[in-house]
Amino acid sequence: MDQPGQNAAFRKISGADLANGMGSSLLPGPMPGVECSMPVHTIATILNSQVSLGCRITVQGWVRTRRDSKAGLSFIALHDGSCFDALQVIAPNDLPNYLSEVVHLTAGCALRVSGEVVASSGKGQAVELHADQIDVAGWVEDPETYPIAPKPHSFEYLRTVAHLRPRTNSIGAVARVRHCLAQAIQRFFHEQGYLWVHTPIITASDCEGAGELFRVSTLDRVNPPRTVEGHIDFEQDFFGRETFLTVSGQLNVEAYCLALSKVYTFGPTFRAENSNTSRHLAEFWMVEPETAFADLHANANLAEALLKFIFQAMLEERADDLSFFAQRIDKTCIQRLEQVVNSPFERMAYNEAIRILEQADRPFEFPIQWGMDLQSEHERYLADDYVGRPLILMNYPKKIKSFYMRLNDDGQTVAAMDVLAPGIGEIIGGSQREERLDVLDARLDELGMSKTAYNWYRDLRRYGSVPHAGFGLGFERTISYVTGMSNVRDVIPFPRTPRSADF
RNA sequence: UCCCCGGUAGCUCAGUCGGUAGAGCAAGUGACUGUUAAUCACUGGGUCCGUGGUUCGAGUCCGCGCCGGGGAGCCA
Numbered sequence: 321m322d323q324p325g326q327n328a329a330f331r332k333i334s335g336a337d338l339a340n341g342m343g344s345s346l347l348p349g350p351m352p353g354v355e356c357s358m359p360v361h362t363i364a365t366i367l368n369s370q371v372s373l374g375c376r377i378t379v380q381g382w383v384r385t386r387r388d389s390k391a392g393l394s395f396i397a398l399h400d401g402s403c404f405d406a407l408q409v410i411a412p413n414d415l416p417n418y419l420s421e422v423v424h425l426t427a428g429c430a431l432r433v434s435g436e437v438v439a440s441s442g443k444g445q446a447v448e449l450h451a452d453q454i455d456v457a458g459w460v461e462d463p464e465t466y467p468i469a470p471k472p473h474s475f476e477y478l479r480t481v482a483h484l485r486p487r488t489n490s491i492g493a494v495a496r497v498r499h500c501l502a503q504a505i506q507r508f509f510h511e512q513g514y515l516w517v518h519t520p521i522i523t524a525s526d527c528e529g530a531g532e533l534f535r536v537s538t539l540d541r542v543n544p545p546r547t548v549e550g551h552i553d554f555e556q557d558f559f560g561r562e563t564f565l566t567v568s569g570q571l572n573v574e575a576y577c578l579a580l581s582k583v584y585t586f587g588p589t590f591r592a593e594n595s596n597t598s599r600h601l602a603e604f605w606m607v608e609p610e611t612a613f614a615d616l617h618a619n620a621n622l623a624e625a626l627l628k629f630i631f632q633a634m635l636e637e638r639a640d641d642l643s644f645f646a647q648r649i650d651k652t653c654i655q656r657l658e659q660v661v662n663s664p665f666e667r668m669a670y671n672e673a674i675r676i677l678e679q680a681d682r683p684f685e686f687p688i689q690w691g692m693d694l695q696s697e698h699e700r701y702l703a704d705d706y707v708g709r710p711l712i713l714m715n716y717p718k719k720i721k722s723f724y725m726r727l728n729d730d731g732q733t734v735a736a737m738d739v740l741a742p743g744i745g746e747i748i749g750g751s752q753r754e755e756r757l758d759v760l761d762a763r764l765d766e767l768g769m770s771k772t773a774y775n776w777y778r779d780l781r782r783y784g785s786v787p788h789a790g791f792g793l794g795f796e797r798t799i800s801y802v803t804g805m806s807n808v809r810d811v812i813p814f815p816r817t818p819r820s821a822d823f
Numbered sequence: 824u825c826c827c828c829g830g831u832a833g834c835u836c837a838g839u840c841g842g843u844a845g846a847g848c849a850a851g852u853g854a855c856u857g858u859u860a861a862u863c864a865c866u867g868g869g870u871c872c873g874u875g876g877u878u879c880g881a882g883u884c885c886g887c888g889c890c891g892g893g894g895a896g897c898c899a
């Protein structure tokens with residue numbers, strides 16, 4: 321109802337706000353100089369009973385389905401993305417545009433609807449909106465070829481219409497889950513006293529060792545400048561040297577770690593690997609905390625606490641979307657999250673893992689041998705079958721791990737760790753870093769890597785070096801694990817993979 | 824990049840022995856209905872991924888290419 325004072329509880333909306341997509345926000349408090357006749361509500365607030373029955377309100381969104389009844393009304397399922405469920409709008413046939421517009425609405429049409437919130441006399445919902453005004457903001461020009469029909473689509477097909485797939489139940493739910501997880505990650509680190517460090521996207525380091533790099537260049541592609549030897553002369557490139565998109569913020573964030581103690585990065589990373597699997601993207605997001613005065617065990621504890629915190633947030637904040645995933649995508653996804661939150665992660669040394677694999681009553685394609693890198697089949701056996709919950713594997717042979725990982729006293733293993741999630745595999749890879757300059761240099765020499773290229777990194781070991789540790793959490797793999805969506809291409813808005821950068 | 828499988832209506836798929844195209848859903852129209860994956864009837868809808876070949880004749884068989892899926896490697 322338009323009682324004085326009620327509007328004040330909600331931010332008033334202007335046309336400019338609507339154009340900016342702010343119309344459905346529910347920020348409290350008035351905005352000076354902005355006038356509007358009626359508050360605009362998100363569907364979430366209505367379905368959460370935050371709006372009293374009898375209130376006259378406006379909602380805005382897109383039609384999911386329309387059903388007509390000869391009782392003199394139509395039912396419109398209206399969706400605005402604020403929650404999983406659609407709002408049922410009752411459109412009585414005495415609306416002035418009922419015959420001319422309402423009965424022709426199809427999936428995807430954009431509407432502004434005003435009316436009264438009433439108790440539903442149907443079964444599927446508690447409340448509905450009895451419309452007294454329906455404005456069609458945008459029609460679907462050819463309903464027959466509208467790519468998102470009100471029916472199940474394959475995810476493979478939806479990738480070909482990535483600009484419209486967020487209108488589906490699944491991808492919309494993924495978007496809310498992704499946001500919720502991102503917020504929970506930031507909240508966790510903030511509450512733990514970690515600083516978010518914005519490490520560079522462009523890097524000159526061509527041997528971070530984590531994968532193939534994308535080159536960043538402004539040189540003429542057809543006739544690039546050449547050196548006298550005939551090589552491309554990157555001296556004339558934008559940065560005066562060869563540069564790439566980063567594959568990891570780790571080395572840079574270590575510098576801030578050794579000044580601010582507790583730091584993390586959260587941003588996109590890029591790998592030009594020709595990987596064609598359900599777990600790899602050329603552009604993906606990664607969370608990389610780095611903690612000073614921390615050893616591998618503190619690092620593992622942080623990884624476990626982080627995952628438990630964000631999964632708990634999921635259970636509390638996105639129950640609607642989770643129940644959809646449990647119903648349609650992966651029956652076990654909710655109990656899996658509850659189990660992870662409530663039970664300790666298993667910790668296991670690489671040596672022990674090898675012993676267990678040797679004794680497994682199952683043949684492996686790759687025979688078990690100390691010193692080998694664990695294959696997918698081995699990780700799967702350990703995490704899925706032997707342990708059955710998240711598993712932290714630690715202390716791998718140095719030969720299969722990166723140069724910056726701290727050498728253990730046995731001289732054979734390094735303080736590395738992988739967190740393996742059942743059904744997904746590795747979602748976290750991390751280590752305690754080598755803080756001793758002489759040991760680090762020996763490793764660089766051993767691997768034939770240039771010490772001068774790493775001078776600034778070596779400086780950190782020269783000036784007030786301390787033990788420190790960190791890890792990388794694959795954000796898309798985490799979303800996959802939470803939702804049961806089996807392909808990471810379906811948990812990032814616009815996936816980039818080999819031979820595919822559409823949209 | 825390697826191995827295996829697939830590409831037919833807007834979508835999901837069937838298509839026998841090589842003989843010229845089918846279903847469900849979606850869409851349109853109508854009937855019915857406080858409906859909710861509504862139901863029922865009718866109607867429209869096809870570059871059978873592309874290309875070359877075999878054949879009297881190719882959705883079907885063969886070569887090459889492109890795209891997609893599953894697995895592997897790389898990794899997060």
